[in-house]
Amino acid sequence: MTSNPAIAANTRPWRDPDAKPFISIQHVTKRFGDFTAVNDVSLDIFRGELFCLLGGSGCGKSTLLRMLAGFETPTEGKILIDGVDLAGTPPDRRPTNMMFQSYALFPHMSVEKNVAYGLLREGKSKAEAMSHAAEMLKLVKLEKFARRKPHQLSGGQRQRVALARALAKQPKVLLLDEPLGALDKKLREETQFELIRIQETLGVTFIVVTHDQDEAMTLATRIGVMTEGVIEQVGEPREIYETPKSRFVADFIGSVNLFEGRVGPAAPDLMRVETEDLGPVVAPPVAGLTQGQTIWLAMRPERAWLTRERPAESVNCVPGVVQDMGYVGHMSSYMVKLANGRLVRVTQANEGRRDNPISWDEQVHVSFEPADFRVLTE
Numbered sequence: 001m002t003s004n005p006a007i008a009a010n011t012r013p014w015r016d017p018d019a020k021p022f023i024s025i026q027h028v029t030k031r032f033g034d035f036t037a038v039n040d041v042s043l044d045i046f047r048g049e050l051f052c053l054l055g056g057s058g059c060g061k062s063t064l065l066r067m068l069a070g071f072e073t074p075t076e077g078k079i080l081i082d083g084v085d086l087a088g089t090p091p092d093r094r095p096t097n098m099m100f101q102s103y104a105l106f107p108h109m110s111v112e113k114n115v116a117y118g119l120l121r122e123g124k125s126k127a128e129a130m131s132h133a134a135e136m137l138k139l140v141k142l143e144k145f146a147r148r149k150p151h152q153l154s155g156g157q158r159q160r161v162a163l164a165r166a167l168a169k170q171p172k173v174l175l176l177d178e179p180l181g182a183l184d185k186k187l188r189e190e191t192q193f194e195l196i197r198i199q200e201t202l203g204v205t206f207i208v209v210t211h212d213q214d215e216a217m218t219l220a221t222r223i224g225v226m227t228e229g230v231i232e233q234v235g236e237p238r239e240i241y242e243t244p245k246s247r248f249v250a251d252f253i254g255s256v257n258l259f260e261g262r263v264g265p266a267a268p269d270l271m272r273v274e275t276e277d278l279g280p281v282v283a284p285p286v287a288g289l290t291q292g293q294t295i296w297l298a299m300r301p302e303r304a305w306l307t308r309e310r311p312a313e314s315v316n317c318v319p320g321v322v323q324d325m326g327y328v329g330h331m332s333s334y335m336v337k338l339a340n341g342r343l344v345r346v347t348q349a350n351e352g353r354r355d356n357p358i359s360w361d362e363q364v365h366v367s368f369e370p371a372d373f374r375v376l377t378e
Contacts, residue, residue: 013046014222022047022081024079024081028074028079029074029076030067030074039230043224047205050205051206054211054225056252062178062209065177069096070096071098081094095173096175097167097171097173098175099163099175099176100162100177101181103158104162105158106150109149109150111148111149111153111161112133115133119168122169136165136168140161142161142164156183156191160191172205176207180192181212221236222234225248232245233246242374244298247376255345256301258296258298259275259278260294261273261296270283271285276340277342281370283375286375297376298373299368303368304344304366305366305367306334306346306364307367310365311367314367318344318367320364321362322361322362322364323337329350331347331349332350
């Protein structure tokens with residue numbers, strides 16, 4: 001991801017304990033009858049961030065976004081933007097604007113009139129509104145399509161019209177609910193970088209709701225991973241991927257192999273772990289664990305090595321058979337069946353033209369370094 005000027009100037013303010021958040025969500029709970037959609041969520045977001053709320057359907061991320069927009073009222077807690085408590089403030093009086101997944105464009109209006117609509121409703125003159133709409137269309141690279149109707153545009157172009165309309169009112173915070181969900185995979189990937197460019201150009205704080213892990217990893221300065229109404233972990237994309245705090249986060253972000261084990265004797269730099277799937281292995285020591293305690297070892301597929309012969313220097317190695325494999329251009333993905341029937345996923349880069357690549361039904365060894373394990377206790 002290209003560095004965000006607003007963020008770079010502050011050197012990642014979330015790392016500074018004295019930095020003042022731009023958005024402060026404080027112990028917010030939202031109940032619908034007996035159902036708790038958002039449960040005691042506290043979250044700070046800083047000016048100029050492109051923050052992603054990531055989670056599966058029904059986790060509470062869209063409800064949290066709607067409370068920021070003013071379409072839902074918190075049952076408990078409060079939300080502040082730029083130091084102002086938004087309690088009782090209707091959506092049209094908030095320094096926010098929301099872009100919906102459906103885009104909600106007016107089919108009978110031209111593109112430029114769709115973008116100018118909110119400004120005209122606010123009392124701007126037609127000349128001023130249309131001039132600003134033209135600026136927004138230039139920003140999203142649609143100035144040549146100003147006179148077209150929405151049905152004459154592609155899905156990606158309609159998405160950018162909706163974005164231009166949402167930005168035209170110059171909100172302090174733009175809320176985007178699954179903004180790229182209606183696009184096909186290739187167009188979605190292209191539009192992600194276009195969204196980053198626009199956000200960086202304007203310096204507006206973006207909060208994006210998505211269920212797509214790759215999308216969040218590409219877009220975000222930071223990610224909040226949600227499940228069952230709570231935020232499991234907040235962090236930069238690399239932090240979320242490399243150092244998940246729970247099995248849920250490890251499993252939700254990308255692919256992972258999880259092995260249950262019990263803590264064995266500890267050495268100064270290593271910890272022995274007894275596992276059913278891998279047998280005894282060594283992992284990085286973790287403070288506060290007791291011998292015999294149940295833990296889980298998380299290992300990303302790209303961290304493992306797959307070889308026909310057992311590497312002489314490997315301290316963690318287990319034999320298996322290639323049950324399945326897939327070629328994905330830059331890499332190959334293998335499913336290796338261990339002696340107890342457990343399947344382990346391994347991915348390897350396809351470097352050059354290998355004359356004798358590993359294939360189906362081969363006897364192999366899966367090896368990994370102690371540091372390749374992430375030790376989890378929950």
